Amino acid sequence: MRKTALALLIFSNLANASGTLMQEATYANAGTAGAGDGVYTETATAAYTNPATMSHMGESKTTVNTMILDLHMDYKPTDNNGSGSAHTIMPSVGIFHVTQLNEDVHLGLMFGSIGGTAVDYGNDWEGAIGLDEALVTAVQFNPALSFKVTEKVSVGIGAQLNYGILEVKTSGFETDMDGDFAWGFNAGAMYKEDNWSVGLSYRSKLEHEFDVDATTYDMTGPLGGTIEGQTGQVGTDLIFPTIVDLSVSYNINPQLALLSSVQFHKWSDYSETPIYNDAVNSRPLIPQGVTRDWDDVWKFALGTDYQLNANWALKAGFSYETSPQDDPTKQWVDLPVGEQYRYSVGASTHWDDVRIDMFYEFADLGSVDIDRNVARINGSFDGHIHFIGANITF
Template sequence: MKKTLLALLICSSYANASGLLLQEAVTANAGTAGAGDGVYTETATANWTNPATMSHMGEQKTTINTMALYLQMDYTDYGTDENLLRTPEGNASAETIMPSIGVFHVRQLNEKLHLGLNFGAVGGSSIEYGSDWDGANHLDKAFMSALQLNPSLSYQIDQNWSVGLGAQINYGMIEVSTTGFESDMGTDWAYGFNAGAMYQAERWALGLSYRSKLVHEFDDITATLTNEFEQINGTQATVGTKLIVPAIVDLSGNYDLTEQLTILSSVQFHQWSEFSETPVYNDALNLSGIYPAIDRDWDDVWKFAIGADYQLNSDWALKAGFSYETSPQDDPTKQWVDLPVGEQYRYSLGASTYWGTTRIDIFYEYADFGTMEIERTGEPYTQINGEFEGSIHFVGANFTF
């Protein structure tokens, strides 16, 4: 029963490896899997990744990103006995359809300064496994959303060089339930900054940017026990936990190979080693010394993306991209039901055209999370031995005017 409090560590897009940071919701060049976002200047969204890009966007630019995702997560139970591997008992499946929208605006203040105002979802998930799988006493269903306001300024040093600085104002929400536990909605504000620099040459560009770590302290959530034992059923407690959005370093570049073809690339560093553990606090059920935290022991993550933008004719441009992310944790004994993690592969296609003066970018992206094994059988209330397999389909349309 006490272990159910650990379900506060929900399957959130903060921390199911870097991919579920939902960078697709703030992609500047839709259809290239994020490649070159830190130097792209055709949409206002680029100033989210690198605020220095604003100096190369002209007098004014507004972009609205719209997107929907379909998440599929499947759990296959191996059983706790070697002779019972891959039996169907204890399996689970979860599906989620979720929309997202972001608004990004850039305006030139004077010859040297540009102002950016951005609002978007940096994370979000709604997932339900049900109550008939092996991990139901740890996670049944969960909801999480993280919204961010990101004002920024850029300064044009000369014709080639620009720098930028912004503020991150983050609002997070979580709600979770298990077979023996339900929480009210928990909310928290978190604050940070972002900065960047960009060099724009005639045929190529290079940008370097940084987003600081954000820490959400959810410390005042009302939880109700829904256990079958009458003596504790309905018992309430104030619980809390801590969730981290990692610091991100982005190095992006592009090169005009021909007048029609541009090659784009990005390398990102996500500092997930800060997510070494997740504490759990409560004021009624004493967990101190019993289950003080979930041991994550995550490694930092590297993301590599490459893409191409081809101007097919005067009306249409075609795009394609691919990215690969390293895994923060490959040890099955340190995986957990809320955040199964592994290597991630993304494949993306897109197209751009104009309707009058409005630029329209459409894209499709497939994210493959692969297979993530979990072996947690040596703890009280925990007999989980199996594997997760996950993927996300993204479809979106962005409008710039």
């Protein structure tokens, strides 16, 4: 069902294209739009992006990421008839802990949300046959180990255990809530000098397979007459793509650092959303598949970290993500995707031995045209997300 990977992210965090990921939930350096996260060592959260960073974090470090997102999506049909909008406010919490096992080995335990959202367009908009309401979310447990090869070089490896949750409602049917586990791995390497660092990391693809009970509504059939509500099973897939991250940091002076990251998201694996069902496949209430034909996505992030005085540091960052699909005839209402721009600011301070990082980010999801003549859906989606959060490290 077209809801799989649903509206944005987030999913994040992944996002995630990247709109399906919610990477904000796993930011290590809050306020830089993710720039330099693969080499940042001031918070334990960096172990999620690159496990090799743990070798440079000292004896022990624990970070709690907290965040609230405010999502807005608006649909405007070309004929101005059947518009729709969705507004969602969702919290997110993640816990990241790193501890030194011996002189050369660190252990990391990461747990938190990596993507998801909940939207409610209602049943009066033009795309109600594709989506009324949806809940999609995923949480992950990511244990990892890092190994110090030399004083400057470290490597790391970890396991990804994902749990995804899915529930959807359209004008033709609604599903029960269903969950599914998926497994993968991640790995990374880091080289650190006094004034600069570079890190390279990899996260494998995760694929969820859902089989949910669905109930169709009483409605008029395509040849006239009334179709009675029926129950059956509907199955579909949801993926989190392979991600490769290259991060660099450079200290211009003791107060100012430049941060950058380039990420590759292998969304070409998301060529289609397969849908298969048993009791309801004889009627055109549920499409038998949605062609995505997505391209791979590149994300470019640039940020700064400025130590204003002994008590405060200021952050700023910007990121741009390429579009996985520019053809309006291949967009669908569950996940309209295009170019994405993120603008972020933040500040950090200390309260005794506790580090506090605060940030605000605005994600501009742009305007995405959709032209699905078969479903008689023709218009454009406009979306944006406000993120506000704080990371606490001790």
